[in-house]
Every structure is written in C-alpha cells, then in structure tokens.
C-alpha cells in the first residue's frame with residue numbers, strides 16, 4: 001500500500017512505528033469503518049476533534065495519580081462541563097456516539113451518570129407506562145434528576161427471587177411501604193447511588209394481602225432535589241474502594257418504612273390497581289428488561305476494552321527492542337518473536353470478532369424492542385439466551401486477552417503508565433455485573449436443552465440453534481483439515497458444539513431417570529451444560545464474523561479481515577496458538593490493524609500505547625510527575641524509616 005493511504009502516518013513519529021505503518025496493505029480508515037460502522041467511525045473522528053478544541057474537557061492530570069476523591073470530583077467536573085457542550089458534539093439519542101464521547105472525555109473508570117444512562121433511563125423506557133414516562137423519563141433525559149438501578153443486595157445479587165427488600169401494598173392509603181428488614185437486604189453495589197443520584201429504581205418483592213408476587217420495580221426519591229440531602233426513612237452511602245471503577249460511587253441503601261404512592265410502581269406491564277388487584281405482565285421476565293439492554297451493549301464495550309489493551313501492547317512491541325534472533329544483527333523489536341505474535345494476534349482477531357458480534361446483539365435488541373412495542377413477546381427468550389451467552393463468553397475472553405496484552409509489555413505493562421491495570425479491572429468487572437458469568441451460561445443452557453428436546457421430538461428448531469437438528473458427522477474430526485475453506489471450519493465448529501450439547505442433554509436425562517429431582521440433576525450437569533453454552537456462543541461469534549467478512553466490499557480490507565478470520569477459526573477450533581502461517585500473514589499489518597481502531601491518545605490514557613511511539617521519554621516524564629517525587633525525602637520516611645536506620649546505626653556503633 002502506498003504510504004499516503006495510511007491515515008495514521010504523521011511527521012515526527014517514532015520511526016519504528018512509521019516503518020510499521022508503511023507496510024500496511026489496506027487503508028486503516030476503511031477498516032475502522034468496518035469495525036465501528038462507517039457512521040460511528042466518522043462521528044468518533046468528529047467527536048475527537050471537537051474535544052481537542054475544548055481544554056476544559058481534558059484530563060487535569062493522569063488519572064492514576066489522583067486520589068479517589070479527586071477522581072470522583074474530576075468525573076463530576078467533566079460531566080458538568082460536558083453538559084454545556086454535549087448537544088453540540090453528539091446526537092444524544094445515539095447510545096454509541098454518547099458512549100464514545102464519555103470514553104474519550106471521562107474515561108472508563110466510571111462517572112456520576114453511568115447508571116443513569118445505562119439502566120435508569122432504559123428501565124423507565126421499558127417498564128414505565130405513558131403517564132409515568134411523562135412524569136419521570138422526560139426529566140431524566142433533560143438531566144433534571146439523576147437516577148440509578150438498585151437491585152443487588154448485600155446477601156443476594158444472582159437469585160432475584162430471594163431479594164429481601166419488600167414493597168407491601170397498603171390499600172387504605174394507596175401506598176407501598178418499602179423496607180429493608182435485615183442486614184442482608186441492604187441494597188449494595190448500585191452504581192452512583194452512594195453520593196451522586198437523587199432517584200433510584202428499586203427492585204423489591206411485591207406483597208399484596210400477604211401474598212408474595214415476586215420482584216417489581218419502584219421509583220424511589222433518595223435525596224432532596226434542592227439540598228441533595230438524604231430523604232427521611234432512607235440511609236445511604238458509598239461502599240468504599242473497588243478493584244477498579246473508583247471514579248464511581250457504588251452505594252448502599254437502607255429503606256425503613258418508606259411510603260411511596262401507588263403510582264411509583266412502574267406499571268407498563270405488571271399493574272396494581274387502587275383496590276390491590278394485581279395484573280400479571282404478559283411475560284414474567286419483562287421486569288428484567290434493563291439488564292438485557294445492558295447485556296446486549298456490553299459486547300461492543302468489551303471489544304473496545306480489548307482493543308485498548310491490544311493497541312497499547314502492539315504499538316509498544318514495535319518500539320521495544322530486546323534480544324536477538326540473529327546474533328550478528330541488531331536487537332530485534334519484540335514483536336518479531338513468534339511467541340509474542342502468538343500471544344497477541346489471536347486476541348486482535350477476537351477483538352474484531354467481538355465487535356461484530358456486539359453490533360449484532362445491539363441490532364437484535366432493537367428488533368426485539370420494536371416487536372415488543374407492537375405487543376409481540378416471542379423474541380424475548382431468543383434475545384435473553386443470546387445475550388446471556390455473549391455477555392459471559394466475551395467478558396471472560398476479553399479479560400484473558402487484556403491480561404496477555406499486559407504481559408506482552410513486560411515490566412512497563414505493570415506500571416499504571418501503561419493503564420493496563422485499570423483496563424483489566426474494568427474488563428473483568430463485566431464477568432460479575434449484569435449476572436455472574438457461570439450463572440448466565442446456565443440461562444443459555446436451559447435454552448439449548450429445550451432445543452435438544454424439540455429436535456428429539458422430530459421438530460426443526462430455527463435461528464441460532466438450527467444446527468442442532470443437522471445430521472452429525474460420522475467421522476472423527478482428526479480427518480477434518482481446517483484449511484479446506486471456512487465453510488468446513490464452521491461445520492467442524494457446529495459438530496463440536498452439537499456433540500457437547502447432546503452429551504449434556506443426555507447426561508441430564510440420565511440423572512433425571514435415576515430419580516434425582518430436576519434441580520439436583522441440573523446441578524450435576526452444569527459443568528457439561530456450561531461447556532455446551534460456551535461452544536454454542538463461540539460458534540455464534542465465529543459464524544457472525546464469517547458472514548460479516550463476506551459483506552466487505554473493499555478488497556484490501558476484506559483480505560486482511562479474511563486473514564484474521566482464518567486465524568480466529570483455527571485458533572478457536574484447535575484451541576492452541578495460531579499456526580506460523582497465519583502469524584506471518586498478520587505480522588506486517590499488526591500496527592495498522594490496531595491503528596484502525598482509531599483510539600486517540602486522550603482516550604487511551606497510556607504512555608506505552610502512544611500513537612507517536614515516543615514511549616521512553618514520556619515514561620520518564622510520567623515518573624517525574626509522581627506525587628512521591630514532589631519531596632526529595634518523604635515526610636513519612638523522616639518520621640519512620642530514617643529514625644529507624646539512625647537508631648540502628650547508633651546501636652551498631654555502641
């Protein structure tokens with residue numbers, strides 16, 4: 001490719017990176033258009049330019065040098081500043097544009113309105129009736145109020161049926177009385193609930209006439225709208241520092257006989273009439289809609305976190321020279337080592353595969369939402385199964401990829417100058433929030449078992465599980481050569497996933513036949529079932545990648561994506577590092593593949609991943625700006641260690 005086509009080339013960059021960029025076989029802007037979608041890719045460039053021009057939106061100092069209080073304040077300052085500019089920069093109705101702006105300005109460590117946009121507004125959109133939307137949704141969108149989603153408790157996060165917070169209907173006064181009756185019933189974890197929010201959608205077990213009717217959503221005012229002081233009958237606070245996300249004030253909440261009007265229960269689906277008559281929702285799990293919304297968006301978010309980590313480590317691997325391949329020549333860039341390529345390239349392929357899967361899960365969510373608005377509940381189960389599997393597989397594999405990317409940077413990867421620690425901490429949180437991964441795998445497992453049952457009854461399941469009805473391959477996969485073409489790879493993939501799903505189903509049947517209860521039999525099979533769910537999801541990701549590549553029109557971009565697809569399918573199938581052949585093909589494009597993610601330095605917040613490659617001089621600057629370097633001798637040293645040493649010296653002279 002002629003150099004002028006590579007949009008990442010700039011004067012004054014580290015020549016090591018310029019050399020890499022000159023090797024690109026494709027136009028990085030065109031690949032960015034595929035990765036993000038051309039509209040979002042263009043908007044991200046425009047957003048980055050707009051931010052460059054507004055200094056108040058820039059970091060005041062690197063986030064790792066800030067205390068927790070400073071981080072919380074910095075995020076609040078930026079949210080406030082953004083509120084003055086946001087409508088000039090993004091289309092607020094476009095989630096992905098808004099999310100990109102947040103990531104570039106505020107970063108990934110959390111901010112006071114994360115949950116407001118990620119769950120509070122979606123829960124109102126999905127569960128409030130029209131009158132309630134007029135009352136709260138419009139105010140929420142205008143940011144007159146800030147809300148969160150308060151579901152998890154100190155004692156229960158996964159098992160929602162056992163939530164202990166109660167909402168008891170009082171017919172006389174037409175009110176609900178909300179209570180946290182035990183220590184374990186305290187709401188615990190909700191993002192931004194500790195200090196920032198003044199409203200929350202609280203999930204509580206509904207009780208009418210002593211009858212327990214399961215978890216429902218209630219609008220609760222937490223703080224006074226003028227003074228921001230905590231409302232009566234409420235105790236609220238921050239839960240303390242976490243592994244990451246420390247710009248966010250995750251909170252606790254205790255409710256003591258708090259009375260709220262009947263109309264504060266969100267009543268689009270389930271309803272409680274004045275006389276206490278309860279009307280069931282058309283689908284029992286519609287109350288879980290905000291969770292499905294976040295799960296469907298988490299896939300692109302985690303593809304992006306993986307992309308952050310890999311672009312840092314790939315660029316740095318082309319700057320770092322260490323050791324020899326030919327002792328007569330210079331030290332090589334560490335990217336030249338086969339082990340380094342095997343460590344990084346399969347994850348680069350996954351980042352692309354996950355981004356495409358994430359775009360698909362958002363598209364499916366939008367289709368389900370529209371069909372639900374038209375009164376059709378049929379797509380809910382499919383979407384729940386798909387997003388449960390994707391959420392679990394992608395967060396886990398992204399975490400693994402980020403950790404490999406960190407290790408690929410050696411010692412400097414462990415310094416917060418690389419920012420890898422925060423990216424990892426934020427990435428792995430996704431394994432836990434929105435449903436613990438192994439639990440979500442089981443939700444997909446239920447769906448797969450149902451599909452197997454229908455195949456056994458002679459029916460033909462459609463959609464993502466259609467392959468379960470195909471005839472199995474007779475011969476062993478040892479005979480199946482993966483380089484016979486992608487269709488063959490996909491068939492091999494289907495074969496493995498189908499075999500595992502049937503194996504788990506048969507095992508379950510065996511336990512059930514042996515007289516065990518359904519629950520006990522299920523528990524005995526969950527390891528097998530989760531394996532099936534994992535394979536099914538990885539199959540979906542691979543098929544989606546394959547189909548997506550077939551759609552690419554630009555031949556140079558298509559060719560490099562095919563190289564990645566080839567690597568992905570082989571890596572996933574054989575579950576070992578890539579073949580030398582794929583590694584050799586990817587190597588010349590490695591930097592350009594990560595440049596195509598068009599992550600700005602401001603967004604990266606990483607010294608190691610700088611676009612210009614001037615790593616070492618900036619590492620030194622970074623070290624000099626450490627708070628600990630502001631005094632030659634630390635006050636704490638004078639207080640403790642110096643007297644200790646002086647004392648020891650005195651003792652030895654005696």
Ligand SMILES: CCCCCCCCCCCCCCCCCC(=O)SCCNC(=O)CCNC(=O)[C@H](O)C(C)(C)COP(=O)(O)OP(=O)(O)OC[C@H]1O[C@@H](n2cnc3c(N)ncnc32)[C@H](O)[C@@H]1OP(=O)(O)O
Pocket residue numbers: 095096098099114117118149151152157158159160161191285288289291292293294297298301380381384432433434435436439443446447
């Ligand atoms: C600026 C723009 C922003 C845009 C968004 C950006 C997003 C990016 C991320 C931003 C940062 C986010 C920060 C972090 C936020 C974290 C928030 C939380 O964690 S919040 C807290 C998150 N907390 C959690 O995630 C808790 C996890 N726990 C749960 O979700 C549930 O308890 C459960 C699913 C495990 C079981 O539920 P249980 O009621 O015991 O049900 P059973 O097992 O008995 O199954 C019975 C039947 O129901 C079916 N079904 C179930 N669910 C659904 C569904 N959703 N639907 C449909 N169906 C469903 C199931 O398949 C089965 O069907 P069948 O086989 O009978 O036909």
Ligand SMILES: Cc1cc2nc3c(=O)[nH]c(=O)nc-3n(C[C@H](O)[C@H](O)[C@H](O)COP(=O)(O)OP(=O)(O)OC[C@H]3O[C@@H](n4cnc5c(N)ncnc54)[C@H](O)[C@@H]3O)c2cc1C
Pocket residue numbers: 115148149150151152155156157158159188189190191245250429432433434435436437438439
């Ligand atoms: C960063 C972060 C942000 C969060 N934000 C929010 C928020 O805004 N609002 C909110 O309401 N909550 C929030 N949460 C809470 C989060 O949703 C829960 O922590 C999560 O759903 C997991 O539930 P748990 O903590 O009860 O885990 P547990 O269920 O206690 O998990 C512990 C272990 O038990 C296993 N396990 C549990 N049940 C089963 C089962 N049935 N079968 C097999 N194994 C099982 C799990 O696999 C896991 O290994 C947040 C959490 C984090 C980390």
